[in-house]
Amino acid sequence: MKTTFIHSADWQIGKPFASLSDPTKQVNLSNLRLQAILKIGEIASEEGVDFVVVAGDLWDSVTPTKALVSETLQAIGKIPVPVYVIPGNHDHAAPGTVWHQAYYRQEQQALAPNLQLLLEAKPIELDQAILLPCPLLRNKENTDLSQWLRDASIYTGLGDKPRIVLAHGSVADFGAEKFEDEEEFGSSAANLLDLSRLPLDDNLDYLALGDWHGTKKINDKSWYSGTPEPDRFPKGERHDQGNILLVTAERGIIPTVQRLNTSSASWQVQSFHFTSDTAFPEFESAMNVWVGNRVNQDLLKLELTGSLGLEAMDRLQKSLETYQSRLIRIKLANRVLLEPREEELDQLRIASQDPLIARVADKLNFIIQKGGVEETVAREALKQLYFTSKAL
Secondary structure, three states: OEEEEEEEOOOOEOOOOOOOOOHHHHHHHHHHHHHHHHHHHHHHHHHOOOEEEEEOOOEOOOOOOHHHHHHHHHHHHOOOOOEEEEOOOOOOOOOOOHHHOHHHHHHHHHHOOOEEEOOOOOOEEOOOOEEEEEOOOOOOOOOOOOHHHHOHHHHOOOOOOOEEEEEEOEEOOEOOOEOOOOOEOOOOOOOEEOHHHOOOOOOOOEEEEEOOOOOEEEEOOEEEOOOOOOOOOOOOHHHOOOEEEEEEEEOOEEEEEEEEEOOOOEEEEEEEEEOOHHHHHHHHHHHHHHOOOOOOOEEEEEEEEEEEOHHHHHHHHHHHHHHHHHOOEEEEEEOOEEOOOHHHHHHHHHHOOOHHHHHHHHHHHHHHHHOOOOHHHHHHHHHHHHHHHHHO
16 A cells, blocks of 8 residues: 655744844744744645655744634635644643643634544554654653554554655754754754664665654655755755655555645855955845845855955944844844045045044054054044045
């Protein structure tokens, strides 16, 4: 028997994105995670899948607001197939958490009757497959939650339906890694999964993993889907975010796995070096390629190096202020040095009607050329002096 399904995880609906200073942009970025659910529903319909599995961390918190619960369940209810979910470390299922609250049960029945929460480590037989869930019932487990799958007796009588494991955590040699922007990509020393001790060759057909936010193949039968909507700046190929996995599994056969992009926001890491003032149009062209005229769709981690004159530096500052408003976020490392052109210094020395300005300009330029601890302050002071003199 064969089944085709969607593997997803780490939706983390309600993620606050506290690193953004603008509350409106926080809300906009958070809402994109809800929109990702609708995209999953569209793909489920287009591909004719049998069901969707979510391998943990549907919510970012164990106590999402009632409004967020309703919004999330409404979106899930629009997915045209059953959705099977296990709790992860962010939305674990300890007593008192969202999964046990009366409001959740009410809204699940009213808005998302297609959602089934799997809280027990036992086989669940579907028409097309056998699900083998490993739910997290608390934030951190020091025991391997997949160890129950090592018992050969549980596979007796399961028949020829493909067997699909749902688990949330870090595999023994891959996972927990801290990132500069936010919390960990994976859990930590807890919630470890030892895949080497599972009967992958004989009894299991696919392991749907959650916790790592990038799409990652561990072996032919074990994959992290990653988060369907990116939530961090990428740090290399293995942090490929913004995908779901379309999986076709068959009993005893290596599954076919296709990654499908579902992201709305663009998270980019870029850099630009200014060789001279004449390079500024090249910078504008590069920014047009990277983000264009889009508004509230991009997050850009940008490193700038090189040097610019006074007029060009002012032009750069105004350009960056514009992008600060347009982008969801620009995380800037501006290492561009102020190097006044000779004609700009001459304007301060000669064109100025105030001899004091000329003397101050020469003194500041001397400090800049000498270098040292006062250089940065001198560069900024010279820039301010230049534009003040032009206004006189």
